[in-house]
Amino acid sequence: MNGDAYNHADGSSQAAKRYKSQRSLGHSDPARQHPDFWYQDGSVVIEIDLTRFCLHQSTLQKHSAYFSALFRGKGKSKSDGRAYHELEGGEPSQNGHIPVYHVCETTADDFVALLTVIEQPIKYAEEVPPLSILAGVLRSAGALSFTAQRKWAERTFERMWPAAFDTLTDEVIPNASTALTLARTCGVRNVQKRASYELLRMPTFGQSIATVLDTVQVGRRGRADATDLEALPHADLLRLVHAREQLCLAWAEAAGKAPTDLACPRGTQTQTSTERGSCASMDVDRMHSRWAELVHTNGLFAQWMADPLMGLQKLVDIPWKDEGFCKRCVSARRNEWEELRRKLWNNLDVWLELPTAADSE
Template sequence: MIKRHPTYWFNDGDTILHQKVLSDHDDNDIFYRIHHSRFSWPESPKFLPGSSSQLVSELGSYISDNDQNTFRTMGENDSDEELLDGLNGCKYVVLDHEQAIDANDLVVLLDHFYGKNVLSPESDLTTRIVPILRITSLDQLNIPTLHEEAKKSFVRSFPNNAQELANFQGECAEEALAVAIQYDIRQPQKPLLYYLATQTHLELHEADSQDSRTSISTLSHTISTHMISLFTPLLFTPPPTSHMECTDALAEHWMPLVIAPAIEDSAMGKPLQTLERMKDVNWSECGLCEECVRIKREEWTEEQDRVWKIMDTWILEADAKE
């Protein structure tokens, strides 16, 4: 029995998409009737005239040299006749098991092409950007222009400097990093690795491969070790200032305002967050002069930038060990 999609079945559509669901039963297969002109990125061979897809020639059949019975069997039941009536001449495209195209991803793609939820910088990462990234990739529908647009949206979803990363909260960081590695999107990998390295708990998405799990776990552990070694001496040593009085005031408040919160938050391995918190302290109320406060905050910002830059070396070292 044919199941047509409740939204994407248009009576004036000229293209039939046959979504083969990943199961042993064709009863669950989904059909879409859409407009070929909506696919404005013609690089995908699935939607080019003269591609491996077929034209429907009569009720429940199509013109093809191979797999003659595939579409015909879909129309053998009387209950399917009304559904199939009027399909003569429609382009017929099978999205088969080998491509493993997710039905939700396909709907997200159609939403984009039909203008219902167009990909934009404001698009949600997990429900819009990643699905379009997957379905437009080379091993699925292969729509390069939209795939590159999705990559740019993906990159914009993550911090690009130390100060942004200090305040970053990544709800789906593990899955996002696996996606970044899979599609070779380099820029987000460093902030995502830092974020994961600062977490005390690392659980990768169930869909990630074992190789991906091992690689990410190794990288995050290596970076975490480096960060603790680098940052611990700075954290437990009150820095000097330009004035003796300011140095004494800073040292007096260093334990309750810096060290104690860091220990409570296990922040020895979270240099960017801890430095940002140090910058946010009202040091003037602690007795430091305005000039010393300004200088210290500048120094802590420079230290954040140093951590950000040195992470490139740590990542290369970890990659070299694998």
């Protein structure tokens, strides 16, 4: 999905109503000047949520197709919740009155995050921004068509939540529910997958029991509280439950019992076991015994029940050769577990109902 093509109708309408309501309370002009983004030599004032920003028109139209189009349509007002030009008055300045534009497509906080990144490009090119800054840029850059900043925010977000198979480790990335909600809102597919995976391997999907129960009740009522990013929507909880069921079934089948169905590749060779040495897989009782000790008694099976992808990696990492299994047996089984890991990772796309790559364009 194109980052500049969000459907902001509901948010814009709510912002417009909020603006009109605030305007009607007490003062004819209750807006305040932002303490940091009020430039004395600014040429245009942008008002969002009763906060005014005195900025350089040339900078805004350089970065934003939204503002470029808005300024070309100077003098045309809109009352449908989108931006409009204040035709009368304006903001007094040392150079006379400058035009004021009211913008309802984003929030003041998100706009501040966007301006902060534009003002300090070198800083944020060298360090990872706080999630609050990144979220604000993603939302406001998408809403106001700041294409370059939107792409930067997407790339940064995806680096924080990589979806490549070879980036998986047993270290859980925190704040997954916030990341998932933000990724769904902004259409960042790869982050949706990694954040969902992190939630899958957390107890109660990283939610408190009270939060989960509240979310289920909200789902039944058919509405959601968008102010609480930590509370996962009912639909996401159902997707996670389904995906975890599938992963647990795969783990039980792969690690529940010793894999005695795979014959030792050396068993068909002409050399005798005396010449080559015996392989533990040729002794079924011995294999069951070692499997029970290494996988079950040691707690590996239970520990990785919620994270079979890393559980399978732990099986791969066991020094099976030291346990008496031949090199070919070890290689065959490790290849089988690696193939299953990749298959499960790919299946998450279906189980989690993730958008396809085409949907994200």
